[in-house]
Amino acid sequence: MTDETTVRDSATARAPHARGFRGLSDRMVGWTFIAPSIILLLAINIFPLIWTIRLSLTNYRANRTAAEVKSVGLRNYERILTDPDIWNAMQATAHFVFWTLFLQVLIGFTLAYLINKKFRGNDLWTTIIVLPMMLSPAVVGNFWTFLYQPQIGLFNYFVGFLTGADPSSFSMIGDTALAPWAIVIVDTWMWTPFVMLICLAGLRSIPESIYEAAECDRASKWRQFWTITIPMALPFLMLAVLFRGIENFKMFDLVVQLTGGGPGSITELTSINLKREAFEKWRTGYASAYAVILFVTVFGLASIYVKALNKVKER
């Protein structure tokens, strides 16, 4: 990593001395390269964000263009923060994020550890494990509802085969007790490979010399694992958790297709809840406030986490 930093630094340090371009200062040339991207991002990300904040202070409804738009101050925010439904959605999201992270880190790290034993053909099998995460979550989620069908579904049959339960006696997406786990299972199936790959990169970045030194000291394998492997791979693991955490906090497509938020609103994650407010109930102002709150939450949690991550890295 240090090598790359030097290359980059030398690049920026030296480039300005190079010849300018038709009288344009080098800084201007730099800007012409960057500007189109920044302009597009401003137009499609920042401008909308500002618009969202403005809308969040009104009672605007996108399906009622004729109605008068009134400013309501912070009332939308007040309503959201006191709405028990939204706290339900937050809880459902927390359950989903926690358990998917837990399972994905556990399985992903184990797999990476095993693959790092470099058995023959490991890269082919790695690729096969990676397949689910390359696919469209909505399309795959839609098909999983078929696998989850009572009786005829492959998943139910499989569980019945292993446990002896009657495959028609339970419905993963219809039972209130099972639905939260149904979405955790599919997400874990899809995204464990992502955690696995990052862990694998982490494990491979540990220099062999450290283990060799430890072996000279006759440290047990167990000890090596806890004092070398885990601490060295930890920053990578934490990064994987960051990425998956953000993604799953935003989760929409997979769960919408799997359960649609049901039964009742057991699996109605914040994004699904927000979609209902914004595009089914068309309470645009209210939904905008909701969006702002979600964004601030992700951003806040992520920033705190990144600080913690940097501390771990420094150690």
Place this chain on the structure above:
Amino acid sequence: MHSRHLLTAGACALLMSGLASQAKAEDLTLCWASWDPANALVELSKDFEAQSGHNMSFEFVPWPNFADRMLNELNSGGKLCDLMIGDSQWIGGSAENGHYVKLNDFFDAEGIKMDDFIDATVTGYSEWPKNSPNYWALPAFGDVVGWTYRKDWFERPELRAEFKEKYGRDLGVPETFAELKDIAEFFQEREIDGKTVYGASIYTERGSEGITMGAMDVLYSFGFLYENPDQPYDMEGFVNSEGAVAGLEYYKELYDCCTPPGSSNGYMSEGIDAFKSGQVALQMNFAFTWPGFESDANVGHGKTGYFVNPKGPNGDQFAQLGGQGISVVSYSDKKDAALEYIKWFAQPEVQAKWWEMGGFSCLKAVTLSPEFPESQPYAQTFLDSMAVVKDFWAEPSYATLLQDTQRRFHDYVVAGNGTAQEALDGLVRDWTETFEDDGKL
């Protein structure tokens, strides 16, 4: 000289007619739900294409996504649809926000009279505000929730005997909802021809409007009212009246006792599947599904019977209205051609053919003709049901009102959270909030 004049005139006429027909030949897109009646409409529309020279395209969306996608299309001012056969509840929003073209002048000019259509469909599908002569659609497809039952099972002597012994009356079409539940319980998990069958298939779908349509269908007859008849938007004590609570409790009991396993999220197509595959004895569904049962190999040819929604505990009898009117989308560039289609569709001959092909015509000339009740086994049930219909809110905020209902009902009936009283009290709060936001309260 003379001949040359003639020739020029002839050329002019030819040119004119060419121009005229060229200007007229449009590519029209009609948007509707993807279901059997839509296929029938495609066939029916071939006559229109032949007569007018216009070309018809269709955009059909399956029911669970229909409202979502089409309202999205209208709200984004899209030009995808020239003609929209939109759900009855959309009419308020589409009228107030200018999605639909107002049809009064057109009806007057073409001599199309709303009196010629079944009254409930005119109120339900065309008018906004309700009960005012402002028309935004032509009633296109009449629909109402009713019930189908397995006539062949009901006629089996051994079952009849057993039923009589257990309940002290004959196994037959239920008069009241209480009787309906007895029958459903009787069939629940019964072995018939070596297969386990279940009592009833009812609406429980969460995503769009399923459970609301199903529960409301029952609640009306139990005394549920949307608002104080004397004071609009006054809902306390009407939405959550004692009767309404009993109705919702009944719906949950029916769901708990008598539905097939895994019916936590079923709507029209799940009902069709359950009934056609011989899984259930009774099925709640919209009338549009009935022609499909008549021709089905498993349940057709006399095995299926039809009945109107039963009575509630006080003898009230109502049914949930379905169905749609056909409207011209105001964002379309081809409004004239679209109006031409409506004019064609309103003709009595076309409407008669529409009924023949499985489309539920709303034209009195068709439904009140003496042959009508005998024309199909379900024709009389359809007429009787249409006489007792009620519909959900058609307010511009209908989607908000509906989503709140979906949530409250599904949370109570399927997920089993809280009580019926809490669910309906909550609903009053939700709806009040929405009407307050709209400035109606």
Place this chain on the structure above:
Amino acid sequence: MSFSVTHPSLRQKWIAGTLVILYALLTILPLLWIIATGFKSPSDAIAYPPKVVFDPTLEGYVNLFTTRTRMTPEALEEAGPPQTWYDQIVRQYDMVISGPSRYGERFLNSVIIGFGSTFLSVFLGTLAAYGFSRFKVPLKDDLMFFILSTRMMPPIAVAIPIFLMFRQLGLSDTHLGMILLYTAVNLSLSVWLLKGFIDEIPVEYEEAALIDGYTRFQAFYKVVLPQAATGIASTAIFCLIFSWNEYAFAVLLTSGTAQTAPPFIPTIIGVGKDWPAVAAGTTLFLVPVMVFTILLRKHLLRGITFGAVRK
């Protein structure tokens, strides 16, 4: 001691290999099931117990690409005998094919929007990455972070103002609108990935070119671009896969003309639970990505961990 962490014993390799292969088999089972279901008849698809051995049929694919109408026996009589093999398949259900389905159009939309947005985001991303990599840009770190932070917004949250904006500009349900949107979403990934690749190209090459009398743009075009080709290609694949798979924006902002396959495929099921047709549509949509992944695994696997591992 017999074991070593750096040089696993044969026995360890065996155990590790077996466990990983078991997991891999379990994980592709659902995917194989999708592909198999596409070749089943509707009754085989919902058979209990689930059928592993079955008579393959193309019914699902025929249903996927056509719309059909049920006919009365008299009407069927009139229509005459089936002309083609696919007519034959449909006839067993007393139906006739009445036209093509929308699947082809939706698939094509996915291709157009996918490739269009990939081209744009890689094009803009390469420029920006080069700018960030080689020039002193004021507030560089802030800008880079800003670009990254655009990914943290839940798509549904962004969709609210985008919906209003597109309505105002007439971009709803258009290819152009979706291409621009996906470009913007992909841009953050593309800039970050490409900056990494370009940083790796020694700056001396360009300096030599500049001394030879090349202008800045020529140096970029003739020296840097060819060097970054592999990086650009793997970035492009990531952008393409994202656009291909995206659902939230597509379902909210498109309804017909520009609708892509992901929001369409779940609606194939329709009345009557035609799972083989859904499976067929799913298979055709997923298999290109699977093949891509297996063929290009070296570059892809590196790319996935790239952003994470570098910084």
